[in-house]
Amino acid sequence: MRPGCHPNGQEGRNSLRRYLTTFIMNRKENPIMAENIAELNEIEVQPANDAELELAKMRHSAAHVMAEAVLDMFPNAKFAIGPAIEDGFYYDFDLPRSLTPEDLEQVEARMRNHIKKAEVFTRNEVSREEALETFKDQPYKVELIKELPEDETISTYQQGEFLDLCRGPHVDDTSKVGAVKLLSVAGAYWRGDEHRPMLQRIYGTAWNTKQELAEHLERREEALRRDHRRLGRELDLFSTNEMIGAGLILWHPKGAMVRNLIERFETDEHLKRGYDLVYTPHIASEETYKQSGHLETYAENMYSPMDIEGSPYYLKPMNCPAHIMIYNSTIRSYRDLPIRYAELGTVYRYERSGTLHGMLRVRGFTQDDAHIFCRPDQMLDEAKAVIDLADYFAEVFGYRYEAYIATRPEKSIGSDENWVRAEATLKQAVSEMGIGFKIDEGGGAFYGPKIDIKFLDSLGREWTGPTIQVDFNLPERFDANYIGEDGQQHRVVMVHRTVLGSMERFVGGLVEHYGGAFPVWLAPVQAVVIPIADRHVEYADSVARRLKEAGIRVDVDSGSDRMQNKIRHAQLQKVPYMLVAGDREAEADAVAVRLRTNENLGAQPVSEFVEMVTGLVDSKSRELQ
RNA sequence: GCCGACGUAGCUCAGUUGGCAGAGCAGCUGUUUCGUAAACAGCAGGUCCGGGGUUCGAAUCCCCGCGUCGGCUCCA
Numbered sequence: 001m002r003p004g005c006h007p008n009g010q011e012g013r014n015s016l017r018r019y020l021t022t023f024i025m026n027r028k029e030n031p032i033m034a035e036n037i038a039e040l041n042e043i044e045v046q047p048a049n050d051a052e053l054e055l056a057k058m059r060h061s062a063a064h065v066m067a068e069a070v071l072d073m074f075p076n077a078k079f080a081i082g083p084a085i086e087d088g089f090y091y092d093f094d095l096p097r098s099l100t101p102e103d104l105e106q107v108e109a110r111m112r113n114h115i116k117k118a119e120v121f122t123r124n125e126v127s128r129e130e131a132l133e134t135f136k137d138q139p140y141k142v143e144l145i146k147e148l149p150e151d152e153t154i155s156t157y158q159q160g161e162f163l164d165l166c167r168g169p170h171v172d173d174t175s176k177v178g179a180v181k182l183l184s185v186a187g188a189y190w191r192g193d194e195h196r197p198m199l200q201r202i203y204g205t206a207w208n209t210k211q212e213l214a215e216h217l218e219r220r221e222e223a224l225r226r227d228h229r230r231l232g233r234e235l236d237l238f239s240t241n242e243m244i245g246a247g248l249i250l251w252h253p254k255g256a257m258v259r260n261l262i263e264r265f266e267t268d269e270h271l272k273r274g275y276d277l278v279y280t281p282h283i284a285s286e287e288t289y290k291q292s293g294h295l296e297t298y299a300e301n302m303y304s305p306m307d308i309e310g311s312p313y314y315l316k317p318m319n320c321p322a323h324i325m326i327y328n329s330t331i332r333s334y335r336d337l338p339i340r341y342a343e344l345g346t347v348y349r350y351e352r353s354g355t356l357h358g359m360l361r362v363r364g365f366t367q368d369d370a371h372i373f374c375r376p377d378q379m380l381d382e383a384k385a386v387i388d389l390a391d392y393f394a395e396v397f398g399y400r401y402e403a404y405i406a407t408r409p410e411k412s413i414g415s416d417e418n419w420v421r422a423e424a425t426l427k428q429a430v431s432e433m434g435i436g437f438k439i440d441e442g443g444g445a446f447y448g449p450k451i452d453i454k455f456l457d458s459l460g461r462e463w464t465g466p467t468i469q470v471d472f473n474l475p476e477r478f479d480a481n482y483i484g485e486d487g488q489q490h491r492v493v494m495v496h497r498t499v500l501g502s503m504e505r506f507v508g509g510l511v512e513h514y515g516g517a518f519p520v521w522l523a524p525v526q527a528v529v530i531p532i533a534d535r536h537v538e539y540a541d542s543v544a545r546r547l548k549e550a551g552i553r554v555d556v557d558s559g560s561d562r563m564q565n566k567i568r569h570a571q572l573q574k575v576p577y578m579l580v581a582g583d584r585e586a587e588a589d590a591v592a593v594r595l596r597t598n599e600n601l602g603a604q605p606v607s608e609f610v611e612m613v614t615g616l617v618d619s620k621s622r623e624l625q
Numbered sequence: 626g627c628c629g630a631c632g633u634a635g636c637u638c639a640g641u642u643g644g645c646a647g648a649g650c651a652g653c654u655g656u657u658u659c660g661u662a663a664a665c666a667g668c669a670g671g672u673c674c675g676g677g678g679u680u681c682g683a684a685u686c687c688c689c690g691c692g693u694c695g696g697c698u699c700c701a
Contacts, residue, residue: 098629186696187628194698198628201696229694233636242674242692301700352626353692355699406701443701452701464701533658560657561664568662582660594661 055208059084061121061170062111062177062206063091068119068162069110070095070202073103079164080140080190080199087216088205092188094140099185099200107202108182118175119160123168126154131165140190141165179213180206223459228511229358235516235573237507237524238359247356247363249504254524257553258510259503261522263344265620266368266393266500273389275342275370280322282346286312291477292321301349319345320496323371324478332482332492338374338382344503345369359508366503372495373480376421379493383429383451383468386497390453390466391433393499396620397510398519399455401465403435406443406450413447414472422470423449447473457513464505469496517574517596519622520613527554527613528570529591532563532582539586543579543606550610551617571596576624579609595624 063082066089070077074095082091126134128145131154135141144165148154157166159174171177181204188201207213224230232238237255240248251259267277286305289295294302298317305312316322323341332339346366355361372382387403394401405426408419426449430437437451444450448470455465471494474480481489500506510518520526527547531540537558547554557566563580570578579591584603591609593601604612612625 101630184695185629188697189627192698194627198697200628203696240692246692349700352699354626354628354697356693361700445701467701530661531658532660535658560655562657562659563661564659565663566661571662578661580661584660592661598662600661 056084057169058171058176058178058208059089059206061174062180062204063089064121064157064159064162064164064166064170065111065114065174065177065180066107066182066202066204067091067093067164068114068160069107071162072110073106078138078140081144082164088183088203090201090203092190092199092201094190094197094199099202101185104182104185104202108180111180111182114160115174115177115180117160118173120173121168121170122158123170124156124158126156128154131156134163135165138165178206178208179210180204181213181217219459223461223512226459226512226515227358228360228508231511231516232359232508235511235524237511245363246353247351247361249359249362249364255507257524258518258522259507262500262507262510263368263503265396267342267344269389269392270340270342270370273385274338275340278323278326278341278343280319280326280343280345281316282348283313283315284321286314288321289314292474293477294318294321301351303348303350315348316345317347317349319343319347319367319369320371320474321478323369324474324480324494327371327373327480327492328478332373334375334482334484334490337482337492338372338378340370340372342368342370359504362502362504365505368498368500368503368506370497372497373482373492374495375482375484375490376493379422379425379470379495380429380432382495383426384433386466386468386495386499387429387433387435387451387453390499391435394453394455394465397455397513398622399457399463399465399513401456402454402462403430403437404440404443404452404454405430405437406440406445406452408444408449409442409446411446412444418472419449422472426451426468426470445469445471447471455509457509458515459512461512463509463513464501466499466501467497470494471496517576519616519620520576520624521617521620523574523576524553525555525573525575526552526617527577527579528566528573528575529554529556529579529581530563530566530570531556531558532580534558536581536583536586540581543581543591546606547610547613550614552610552613567594577609577613597624599624601625 060083063084067079067082070091070093074093076096078094080092080094082089128148131145132142134156135145145154153167154165155167157164157168157170159170183203183205186201186203187198190196190199205213205216207216232255235254236252237258238252239250240246241250244250271277283306286295289298289302294317302317303315305314307313323343326341327339344366346364348364351361351363356363372386374382390401405423407423412419423444427437430451440452450467450469452467453465455463457463475491475494480492480494482492484490510522518524529540529544529547531537537556540556540558544554544556557570559566561569567578567580574596576596578594578596580594581591585591588603588605590603590605592603593609595601615621616623616625
């Protein structure tokens with residue numbers, strides 16, 4: 001965490017990438033693990049049960065088989081590490097040339113050969129000296145051996161011609177490796193350090209049966225079909241533009257409608273829950289970020305300053321300094337607290353070009369930001385109230401979620417007393433809300449502990465959700481106080497929190513969660529009226545007028561297409577309702593209601609349809625009837 | 626930022642050895658007036674990502690830049 005304010009929550013979107021990110025994070029945070037290099041060459045996943053352990057063992061063995069195949073093709077290959085990961089494995093190689101997709105096919109073909117031969121995995125324990133001698137031509141292995149703890153047993157595994165430094169375990173022989181498919185080649189820094197050599201990493205997936213492999217590949221296909229970048233274009237929600245610039249989102253009318261509906265909902269909800277709305281500028285003077293500490297520790301994420309009559313000003317990367325200024329604009333009494341400032345605050349952060357990703361990782365975005373200023377004794381209730389809000393939003397959007405409490409990192413500021421109290425308070429808040437949580441040991445910001453809530457979407461993928469962070473830093477830096485009952489000045493407690501994160505990221509995630517089929521209350525177009533022939537257009541228009549009066553977002557498809565094609569078109573746009581209007585309907589003041597689920601509800605009086613839809617909208621139902 | 630791949634019509638893509646810029650869908654126009662996922666015909670649509678170079682000639686080869694994608698790093 002950086003100093004200053006709450007996180008933007010910009011994690012990779014797919015499970016593999018997220019998994020790896022998490023893995024690397026854990027390495028950094030756990031020096032004992034990080035020292036245990038041998039483990040790097042084995043199984044990175046934390047198996048929950050025996051079956052998962054067996055699967056991970058098989059996948060790790062698959063990595064060895066892949067290395068064997070690569071050795072066939074490149075006798076001088078240098079080998080780095082090849083662990084099992086979620087759904088599969090990878091191995092990093094240093095090769096004389098870049099791998100092509102054709103190479104990948106060849107590696108896979110050779111792997112199948114080795115698997116067919118049932119080569120036995122043979123374990124050998126060797127001394128450090130023997131190991132160094134054996135791997136003297138393998139600089140990465142040598143580095144690993146040298147860093148193994150003194151008392152570590154060093155073992156090697158061999159199958160066929162391939163010998164690797166490895167602690168195991170492995171399957172008995174290569175025939176036990178299941179259905180394998182190589183997925184991609186990518187660059188990866190040796191030991192994740194951008195100052196060290198770039199290796200070539202081959203990712204593969206491996207399953208016990210062909211059937212499971214096929215199912216996994218189908219899940220990948222499904223994720224691809226739901227990709228918000230693809231749906232964003234197909235449903236005309238947003239775009240980016242090379243001229244405008246990378247990482248800057250253009251919200252088209254339909255995407256803007258979805259966003260606006262969410263913003264209205266969330267703003268109303270905040271007002272109901274005692275937040276005050278504020279607006280703050282997009283730029284602020286250098287002084288601001290000197291005092292907040294951003295220029296000390298967050299400068300690399302900030303854009304170069306612009307000159308205003310000789311003074312440098314910065315595009316804001318966070319909203320908190322401005323909010324704290326509003327707090328400090330007058331003397332506060334303990335009676336005024338808590339004060340909750342909410343703002344859909346648009347911030348700009350420099351992200352390196354290679355990290356940009358659709359709407360999920362961008363350079364300009366709008367946070368549903370809020371800062372709560374309270375007394376220490378109010379922290380518990382405030383934290384609980386935020387959790388309650390998060391729980392409500394999760395329910396409305398149909399996410400399950402998991403909570404993590406991130407505790408004090410080694411490098412941190414603030415008194416022990418403050419930390420102990422804040423951590424205890426956050427734990428108590430989560431417990432009292434009846435929510436299970438995991439501890440992210442040492443994962444807190446240096447300026448305070450936090451609660452992270454991860455949303456789990458319809459495909460079981462994790463998304464950064466609400467965060468609640470206690471901040472001991474900014475109130476100090478900006479001398480933010482209140483007058484207590486004792487007439488003395490006291491340091492105010494500041495809590496940063498977002499519930500949705502950023503609108504870009506949240507809507508992007510929501511598109512994938514729903515697969516583009518928004519619930520009725522969020523659908524940019526809720527219904528399309530489909531006149532069967534030209535003579536029905538007038539009636540269709542009159543239906544549309546009545547629906548619009550009732551607040552329903554409706555289009556009339558009065559083109560010359562046949563009804564079938566109009567239905568197809570509305571269906572592909574994932575419009576919830578297709579209202580067919582022909583002679584029979586015009587006669588009966590009705591519409592024939594077809595759902596995007598292909599269900600046909602038959603003819604309904606227009607008034608009945610309006611009632612049904614407004615009911616579903618008011619309740620924010622995810623059902624269509 | 627780094628490694629690799631890619632960039633041709635709104636979208637998906639083809640384009641041979643360097644020799645006239647192509648298809649399907651979408652769009653527009655006309656015909657058709659149809660009962661639950663694609664009527665028929667015609668027309669129009671191009672800075673072949675941008676800039677520079679090689680060449681008689683560049684979408685094609687070379688260099689630089691921009692963007693996108695898969696990862697790494699970063700972010701959390």
